[in-house]
Amino acid sequence: MLEETGIPDRDDIQNNLPDEERLKEGPVAIFECYQEIPCDPCYYSCPLGAIEEFEDINNLPELDFDKCTGCAQCVANCPGLAIFVIDYTYSEDEGVIRLPYEYTPLPEVDEQVIALDHSGEEVGPGRIVKVVNNENQDKTAVIWLAVEKEKLVTVRHFKRMEESSDG
Amino acid sequence: MDKVDKMDRADKMGNLDKVHKMGNLDEIERIELAVVGGGPAGLAAAVKAAELGLESIVLFERDNFLGGQLVKQTHQFFGSKDQYAGTRGIDIAEELTDKVRKEAAIEVKTGAVVQGYYEDAVIGYLEDERFQKVKPEKTIIATGAAEKMLSFPNNDLPGIYGAGAVQTLMNQYGILPGEEILMIGAGNIGLIVTYQLLQAGVKVKAVVEATDKIGGYAVHATKIRRAGIPILTKHTIKEARGDSKVEEAVICQLDENWNIIPGTEEILEIDTICLAVGLTPKIDLALQAGCQMAYVPELGGDVPVRDEDLEMTEENIYIAGDAGGIEEATAAILEGELAAINAVRAISGGGSDLEAVYAEVSEKLADLRRGPVGEEIRSGLKKARGDENAGRDRYSRQRRYSK
Numbered sequence: 200m201l202e203e204t205g206i207p208d209r210d211d212i213q214n215n216l217p218d219e220e221r222l223k224e225g226p227v228a229i230f231e232c233y234q235e236i237p238c239d240p241c242y243y244s245c246p247l248g249a250i251e252e253f254e255d256i257n258n259l260p261e262l263d264f265d266k267c268t269g270c271a272q273c274v275a276n277c278p279g280l281a282i283f284v285i286d287y288t289y290s291e292d293e294g295v296i297r298l299p300y301e302y303t304p305l306p307e308v309d310e311q312v313i314a315l316d317h318s319g320e321e322v323g324p325g326r327i328v329k330v331v332n333n334e335n336q337d338k339t340a341v342i343w344l345a346v347e348k349e350k351l352v353t354v355r356h357f358k359r360m361e362e363s364s365d366g
Numbered sequence: 367m368d369k370v371d372k373m374d375r376a377d378k379m380g381n382l383d384k385v386h387k388m389g390n391l392d393e394i395e396r397i398e399l400a401v402v403g404g405g406p407a408g409l410a411a412a413v414k415a416a417e418l419g420l421e422s423i424v425l426f427e428r429d430n431f432l433g434g435q436l437v438k439q440t441h442q443f444f445g446s447k448d449q450y451a452g453t454r455g456i457d458i459a460e461e462l463t464d465k466v467r468k469e470a471a472i473e474v475k476t477g478a479v480v481q482g483y484y485e486d487a488v489i490g491y492l493e494d495e496r497f498q499k500v501k502p503e504k505t506i507i508a509t510g511a512a513e514k515m516l517s518f519p520n521n522d523l524p525g526i527y528g529a530g531a532v533q534t535l536m537n538q539y540g541i542l543p544g545e546e547i548l549m550i551g552a553g554n555i556g557l558i559v560t561y562q563l564l565q566a567g568v569k570v571k572a573v574v575e576a577t578d579k580i581g582g583y584a585v586h587a588t589k590i591r592r593a594g595i596p597i598l599t600k601h602t603i604k605e606a607r608g609d610s611k612v613e614e615a616v617i618c619q620l621d622e623n624w625n626i627i628p629g630t631e632e633i634l635e636i637d638t639i640c641l642a643v644g645l646t647p648k649i650d651l652a653l654q655a656g657c658q659m660a661y662v663p664e665l666g667g668d669v670p671v672r673d674e675d676l677e678m679t680e681e682n683i684y685i686a687g688d689a690g691g692i693e694e695a696t697a698a699i700l701e702g703e704l705a706a707i708n709a710v711r712a713i714s715g716g717g718s719d720l721e722a723v724y725a726e727v728s729e730k731l732a733d734l735r736r737g738p739v740g741e742e743i744r745s746g747l748k749k750a751r752g753d754e755n756a757g758r759d760r761y762s763r764q765r766r767y768s769k
């Protein structure tokens with residue numbers, strides 16, 4: 200499916216997640232990098248050595264969930280924009296997904312947005328919690344988006360309200 | 367006749383200095399290395415050659431700026447971290463250009479088009495509307511690639527552009543090509559340009575791809591798919607419509623034999639069509655120089671036959687980067703370096719330092735091409751090196767040095 204439509208298979212998405220126990224502990228990175236390509240910046244960007252060293256630059260990245268703190272350094276450094284951090288512990292019923300974002304203008308904190316899934320379909324409301332855009336991120340901002348917890352597995356992008364109203 | 371006379375007389379007069387100058391009037395400037403093309407391959411080649419001790423290098427670039435394709439790439443690059451992965455193409459261009467400018471041994475000629483490589487290894491180029499010549503010991507051709515076209519009814523309507531033109535408009539001049547676009551081709555270029563269009567606020571109605579698979583990297587596809595852009599494999603454009611400019615595109619589905627499935631036609635209202643149907647190596651200079659070509663689809667069409675050291679079938683000329691086969695910037699940089707190392711080795715006779723750099727660069731190149739996406743390149747290179755039909759005439763060529 201991924202090869203034909205650009206939408207990853209549900210099973211593959213599910214397989215990226217750590218077990219429930221780890222999810223309950225706090226934020227963790229998920230890698231939606233399914234194809235062996237010559238690429239390795241994620242390894243170099245992780246300050247905690249949570250991503251295993253690449254034996255071959257074409258290997259898929261492998262994450263040690265126990266070492267990963269969900270700091271999201273890797274999120275802005277992946278040229279494929281394929282890394283996300285999900286956090287089930289944000290509040291009682293909301294979780295946060297930290298996602299890479301390269302569109303301007305950047306959203307504002309507390310802005311209400313529409314959450315989108317892997318195929319760009321609307322999956323409900325979302326709220327911007329934080330916008331991180333440091334020098335060292337080289338113009339890829341990391342956006343913290345709060346959505347209902349159950350939606351953390353499907354939400355990967357968002358659109359602004361204005362965009363939807365003007366069609 | 368006249369010249370000899372004059373020289374004779376001067377000589378008799380004992381004015382050696384004058385003889386020298388007069389002789390030079392008709393003599394062509396000699397240099398050690400000419401690099402044709404100021405993209406990543408050419409820039410890396412020139413820098414490496416200077417680092418390895420060459421003293422007279424001329425870098426020719428047709429455009430008025432250096433960087434080649436990189437200048438148009440605003441996205442982060444893939445590849446190995448040591449070769450700038452994760453950095454944006456345009457920033458890589460700047461870094462390489464800085465290095466070139468710092469090397470006193472490199473003379474940069476921008477706005478200089480190399481027209482031909484003639485007998486006796488003379489390069490003719492056009493600069494400031496003047497045709498000039500230079501005679502290098504070695505030449506590296508790094509002229510990059512040209513875009514392929516696609517034929518369909520009305521493909522000459524205004525509003526139909528190649529991906530390169532769209533990138534130039536947007537990323538170099540800040541001009542939007544249109545408001546509603548149809549992208550043809552889901553290779554890396556089609557996907558990346560689609561993403562750049564979205565970033566610029568242009569609406570991309572769809573990306574159509576004739577084959578049954580997205581050719582570009584999956585991560586580039588997922589990026590635009592989650593922004594809501596449909597990627598339609600097994601689809602093509604049947605025709606463009608419009609009076610004075612393109613107003614509609616008719617797209618349709620294809621069956622396994624690439625035939626249009628009747629009744630699947632769909633009309634998209636658009637004001638721009640962008641063609642990203644592939645690149646082919648720009649081989650005119652190598653061809654004109656008399657180098658042998660081989661048809662290698664994996665590398666983008668007709669490509670020069672070369673040996674492991676990137677030397678072509680005409681002695682003293684090397685090929686590097688997309689001009690030798692469509693690949694990537696990282697590979698282009700490494701090939702540029704490799705060609706430079708080999709040229710320096712041939713000029714200076716080698717040495718253990720050189721061997722070490724050679725080993726390091728060729729190792730990196732092999733690493734890069736090891737994976738599944740490198741498979742096509744590996745099989746293509748085998749053909750381009752003639753490994754499958756060894757014994758062809760190029761092997762009878764005298765080697766200047768041995769490994």
Ligand SMILES: Cc1cc2nc3c(=O)[nH]c(=O)nc-3n(C[C@H](O)[C@H](O)[C@H](O)COP(=O)(O)OP(=O)(O)OC[C@H]3O[C@@H](n4cnc5c(N)ncnc54)[C@H](O)[C@@H]3O)c2cc1C
Binds near residue numbers: 402509558688694
């Ligand atoms: C949309 C797009 C996205 C890309 N994304 C990536 C990516 O993410 N990662 C990656 O690694 N690569 C990427 N690439 C590929 C990369 O840009 C090319 O592989 C690379 O630029 C090739 O380098 P080169 O030096 O061989 O050729 P070029 O960059 O094409 O440079 C050739 C230069 O030679 C000059 N020239 C040609 N003929 C003459 C002549 N007769 N006289 C003087 N000068 C001449 C040209 O003007 C040009 O400047 C992308 C390419 C495109 C188009």
Ligand code: SF4
Binds near residue numbers: 228245269271
């Ligand atoms: S989120 Fe932080 S700790 Fe986890 S893999 Fe990425 S960079 Fe490493």
Ligand code: SF4
Binds near residue numbers: 282
């Ligand atoms: S940097 Fe991103 S695209 Fe590259 S290997 Fe890591 S996760 Fe995959």
